[in-house]
Amino acid sequence: MAQAQIPLDKPPAADVGHGHHPEQWKWYHYFWYNTDHKVIGIQYIVFSFAFYLIAGMMALFMRAELYTPDPDVLDPTVYNSFLTNHGTMMIFFWVVPAAIGGFGNYLVPIMIGAKDMAFPNLNAIAFWVNPPAGAFLLASIFMGGAQAGWTSYPPLSRITNPNAQSLWILAIATVGTSSILGALNFLVTIWKLKIPSMKWDQLPLFVWAMVATSALALFSTPVLAIGLFLLLFDINFGTNFFRPENGGDVVVYQHLFWFYSHPAVYLMILPIFGIMSEVISTHSRKPIFGYKAIAYSSLAICFVGLFVWVHHMFTSGTPAWMRMFFTISTLIVAVPTGVKIFGWVATLWGGKIRLNSALLFAVGLLAMFVMGGLSGVTLGTAPFDLHVHDTYYIVAHFHYVLFGGSVYGLYAGIYHWFPKMTGRMLNEPLGKVHFILTFIGTNLTFLPMHELGLQGMPRRIAMYDPKFESINHICTYGSMILGFSILPFIVNIIWSWSKGPIAGRNPWRSLTLEWQTTSPPAIENFEEEPIMWAGPYDYGVDTVMDDSEQSVAEMLATVKEEMK
Amino acid sequence: MTSGIISNLFSLVTNLSQLRIKEVEVMQTAIETTNNDAVAEAAEQEAIEHSAHEDYRLLGLTIFLASESLMFLALFASYLIYRGAHPVWPPEGTEVELVFPAINTVILVSSSFVIHQGDVALKKNDVKGFRLWYAITILMGAIFLGGQAYEYMTLGYGLSTNIFSSCFYFMTGFHGLHVFVGLLLMLGVLWRSRRMGHYNATKHTGPEMAEIYWHFVDVIWVVLFTLLYILTHL
Numbered sequence: 001m002a003q004a005q006i007p008l009d010k011p012p013a014a015d016v017g018h019g020h021h022p023e024q025w026k027w028y029h030y031f032w033y034n035t036d037h038k039v040i041g042i043q044y045i046v047f048s049f050a051f052y053l054i055a056g057m058m059a060l061f062m063r064a065e066l067y068t069p070d071p072d073v074l075d076p077t078v079y080n081s082f083l084t085n086h087g088t089m090m091i092f093f094w095v096v097p098a099a100i101g102g103f104g105n106y107l108v109p110i111m112i113g114a115k116d117m118a119f120p121n122l123n124a125i126a127f128w129v130n131p132p133a134g135a136f137l138l139a140s141i142f143m144g145g146a147q148a149g150w151t152s153y154p155p156l157s158r159i160t161n162p163n164a165q166s167l168w169i170l171a172i173a174t175v176g177t178s179s180i181l182g183a184l185n186f187l188v189t190i191w192k193l194k195i196p197s198m199k200w201d202q203l204p205l206f207v208w209a210m211v212a213t214s215a216l217a218l219f220s221t222p223v224l225a226i227g228l229f230l231l232l233f234d235i236n237f238g239t240n241f242f243r244p245e246n247g248g249d250v251v252v253y254q255h256l257f258w259f260y261s262h263p264a265v266y267l268m269i270l271p272i273f274g275i276m277s278e279v280i281s282t283h284s285r286k287p288i289f290g291y292k293a294i295a296y297s298s299l300a301i302c303f304v305g306l307f308v309w310v311h312h313m314f315t316s317g318t319p320a321w322m323r324m325f326f327t328i329s330t331l332i333v334a335v336p337t338g339v340k341i342f343g344w345v346a347t348l349w350g351g352k353i354r355l356n357s358a359l360l361f362a363v364g365l366l367a368m369f370v371m372g373g374l375s376g377v378t379l380g381t382a383p384f385d386l387h388v389h390d391t392y393y394i395v396a397h398f399h400y401v402l403f404g405g406s407v408y409g410l411y412a413g414i415y416h417w418f419p420k421m422t423g424r425m426l427n428e429p430l431g432k433v434h435f436i437l438t439f440i441g442t443n444l445t446f447l448p449m450h451e452l453g454l455q456g457m458p459r460r461i462a463m464y465d466p467k468f469e470s471i472n473h474i475c476t477y478g479s480m481i482l483g484f485s486i487l488p489f490i491v492n493i494i495w496s497w498s499k500g501p502i503a504g505r506n507p508w509r510s511l512t513l514e515w516q517t518t519s520p521p522a523i524e525n526f527e528e529e530p531i532m533w534a535g536p537y538d539y540g541v542d543t544v545m546d547d548s549e550q551s552v553a554e555m556l557a558t559v560k561e562e563m564k
Numbered sequence: 565m566t567s568g569i570i571s572n573l574f575s576l577v578t579n580l581s582q583l584r585i586k587e588v589e590v591m592q593t594a595i596e597t598t599n600n601d602a603v604a605e606a607a608e609q610e611a612i613e614h615s616a617h618e619d620y621r622l623l624g625l626t627i628f629l630a631s632e633s634l635m636f637l638a639l640f641a642s643y644l645i646y647r648g649a650h651p652v653w654p655p656e657g658t659e660v661e662l663v664f665p666a667i668n669t670v671i672l673v674s675s676s677f678v679i680h681q682g683d684v685a686l687k688k689n690d691v692k693g694f695r696l697w698y699a700i701t702i703l704m705g706a707i708f709l710g711g712q713a714y715e716y717m718t719l720g721y722g723l724s725t726n727i728f729s730s731c732f733y734f735m736t737g738f739h740g741l742h743v744f745v746g747l748l749l750m751l752g753v754l755w756r757s758r759r760m761g762h763y764n765a766t767k768h769t770g771p772e773m774a775e776i777y778w779h780f781v782d783v784i785w786v787v788l789f790t791l792l793y794i795l796t797h798l
Contacts, residue, residue: 218631226638233730241730246724247728
């Protein structure tokens with residue numbers, strides 16, 4: 001393989017690329033129906049970020065409530081509704097749409113050299129069903145709120161607040177539709193629109209991750225839809241699916257729900273793994289270690305991930321043979337995940353590391369995710385799970401993987417691709433403050449929860465035994481730090497978007513295709529169809545692509561010389 | 565001598581001018597051919613892009629139907645769990661007919677062959693035949709839906725009677741919704757064919773998609789019919 005890939009024939013040295021093309025989108029285009037995948041990607045990210053803030057505020061209220069054992073800050077029903085909507089919004093309205101809809105839409109077509117997605121209109125529709133879904137969800141809060149947790153197990157979800165619960169179901173079914181349409185679009189786009197000179201083993205790892213994510217979404221989301229429709233009919237039309245007195249079975253709901261909702265954690269983490277590969281390879285200036293292993297491990301996670309859902313139901317009267325099968329399959333998922341982690345560590349090893357905000361969040365993710373993964377392995381084994389089921393140990397585990405994994409990854413992605421999306425650089429010191437506050441806040445909030453869970457504090461409940469109070473104080477302080485950590489980030493984004501230094505085409509000297517066009521990219525992404533000469537991660541070649549102030553034209557000349 | 569020079573000059577000039585004319589002609593033909601080439605190339609490019617886009621649409625539909633089939637698989641799996649938990653199935657008082665739905669099934673399944681005839685006709689550029697076959701398919705689908713509605717009215721029990729009735733109405737109703745969407749798709753195809761003159765032997769992705777969807781709906785019905793009717797009578 002040749003050493004480096006510079007996919008442009010013309011030296012782009014004269015380019016300054018600062019977003020003032022006449023054909024560039026204006027701000028108001030982002031609030032309107034638009035079929036450009038970059039506009040849709042940013043729409044997804046901003047929309048979901050708003051829900052992240054709302055759901056985060058709910059979490060802060062819940063932590064304030066849990067500061068003391070008694071219900072003094074929130075009414076218990078309000079607590080229940082905040083609990084339900086915090087989980088729902090964080091999953092269905094923040095991580096999934098931001099990672100798949102946002103980064104996926106923005107990056108996949110540029111990374112494969114396409115002009116747009118295969119079905120631009122379908123893509124826009126898939127975004128625009130999200131605002132009504134969000135409206136349903138917000139409306140349900142003001143109708144007393146869905147109270148049954150984000151899992152909404154019947155019979156609780158059938159009995160309490162049927163109207164709010166029905167709206168909640170409609171909201172989730174709507175974003176599910178959006179997710180299916182998006183996944184279909186990604187698969188067709190990657191399959192058909194990748195430039196001819198790009199071979200399958202030259203796809204950036206983010207694109208590979210999106211292949212796995214889309215396949216998983218297509219297989220699992222319809223099952224959730226059926227479960228929710230059955231529940232909707234039970235609530236509103238008197239059907240008997242989950243009414244044991246008439247022959248129904250509540251465990252069927254759990255199967256249908258977890259057949260989606262367990263794979264949903266991979267939906268949330270696989271795109272993040274893709275982001276990690278890009279960020280770590282770019283900022284440690286090294287080819288990714290084990291390209292194929294990382295690509296195939298995404299597919300392996302996608303496949304094995306479809307056979308592990310019962311580990312959420314070890315306490316639901318599951319027979320012993322089933323517990324054994326699902327314990328083993330759950331532990332097997334740790335293998336491809338470990339392959340990825342080792343791949344990234346080996347990439348960092350001996351690299352020429354630039355410890356900027358994007359890489360800080362990526363490395364933070366490694367630490368947090370290993371921690372969450374280890375507690376996940378303990379939870380995947382049935383005997384231990386029976387012991388700590390529905391305690392704060394579970395809460396600690398999934399916040400380590402979801403906050404320390406997905407949210408850190410989204411931050412890393414934003415710090416990494418902000419110059420590409422806006423044409424301007426973010427402020428590094430503010431970014432580092434953001435990272436430090438977030439890292440302290442997350443660990444202070446969620447680490448003590450392991451201990452709370454082992455001591456037996458139940459989750460989901462506003463009141464608790466006074467003996468847990470001191471540890472809960474630590475968690476609440478941590479959550480306040482976490483809440484404040486968002487401020488430098490927001491200030492940074494708003495200030496840099498309007499006044500930040502101009503980024504230029506390729507501020508990180510990255511080799512994937514999206515950095516070879518202007519920042520922000522023009523409407524159809526590339527002036528002319530780019531050509532792949534080599535793999536997307538071939539860094540570290542003698543003279544090419546180090547941190548020196550070598551211009552792209554010089555790099556191009558060097559590479560052409562070497563190609564002869 | 566002078567005349568010689570003059571004649572030479574003349575011949576030179578005429579030669580030059582002829583040369584010039586020839587050059588212009590060559591250039592013009594060149595321009596024309598490049599124009600023709602460019603036009604032809606553009607047309608060809610457009611045709612390629614068009615067929616490529618049609619290709620994406622078929623792939624997109626296939627993936628969508630794969631996703632849809634997971635919905636029905638989830639329903640079938642839930643139904644089998646409910647069935648396994650009950651020794652008497654269906655519970656007393658909620659039995660289903662067999663003969664009338666069987667006739668209905670025959671109508672729906674044979675409509676798959678009818679719609680395929682429409683596709684065959686279209687590929688032979690027989691647009692009228694294509695429209696006729698599609699109209700017959702729509703009629704057969706509508707008869708099936710009407711038959712299902714008649715069956716619902718005559719059964720004498722409702723959604724909430726017991727777990728079997730809930731499954732029965734939800735599953736057949738959910739399938740009926742898909743039949744209805746299929747009818748809308750075919751009506752759309754017919755409308756575009758009549759009003760806008762779409763579809764011929766080379767451009768037939770729209771009808772093809774309607775046909776694939778219709779086959780899918782039929783296959784699902786065969787499984788549903790087996791589960792809900794035949795297996796409850798054995």
